[in-house]
Amino acid sequence: MDNKGKYALITGATSGIGFELAKLFARDGYNLVITARDETELSNARTTLIESGVEVVTIAKDLFDREQAFALYADIKQLGIEIDVLVNNAGQGVYGQFDKTDIDRELMIIDLNIASLVILTKCFLTDMIARNSGKILNLASVASKLPGPWQAVYHGTKAFVLSFTEAIREETKDTEITLTALMPGVTDTDFFNKADMLDSKVVQDEDAMADPADVAKDGYDALMAGKDKVISGLKNKLQIAMANLTPDRLVAHQLNEQQKPASQE
Secondary structure: OOOOOOEEEEEOOOOHHHHHHHHHHHHOOOEEEEEEOOHHHHHHHHHHHHHHOOOEEEEEOOOOOHHHHHHHHHHHHHOOOOOOEEEEOOOOOOOOOHHHOOHHHHHHHHHHHHHHHHHHHHHHHHHHHHHOOEEEEEEOOHHHHOOOOOOHHHHHHHHHHHHHHHHHHHHOOOOOEEEEEEEOOOEOOOHHHHOOOOOEHHHHOHHHOEOHHHHHHHHHHHHHOOOOEEEOOHHHHHHHHHHHOOOHHHHHHHHHHHHOEHHHO
């Protein structure tokens, strides 16, 4: 497929799954618009990505602020760039029992994981519908299917992302536009450090962590195939299959045992 001249926009593109996705798009000839909060990290990512011979535009935005999501769209329009693929990858969590966690931080996470994703999807989908072409990849999670004690807000936001993606996919089924949800499990990224989650039992089991490059490849392949969603990793597929047959209260209990601090053993 000739992707020359096409652009993919990837949020949270300087590390982890987002950076691995950016490398896959660049390998296949897509020009990139990458965004994150840190100018230095964006510059470092760009240095690596331009080795593929594609154009890489960096735009620093803090998507914890929903207004900056609107500003990102405006900046891209001002540059005259048409986005062929939108990847809503940026997301964060916070770890702890809900009655003890910081509500201001949780509201910021809701703005990042939900509000900014909805804004960018709305803006770029409108353009895609006008020309009847485009692809959108939204980072959901196996968390979207599992009630998550110790990460109640994060799991709730990812349930929104999956439901939202499936709904818009149905609305656009008679167009040439596809929406895909990528559902990774525990992955070896900086997510857990940022979520203050390093004491969690599930994080301390390093053998259980997926390689972000493998997760990105699963998501990229599903996106290009036009699939509605993909659960990355056999273990995660089995976990979701079992959860679908198990009462929610028991799934919540199992997740509580997996995600509580190791010190509580």
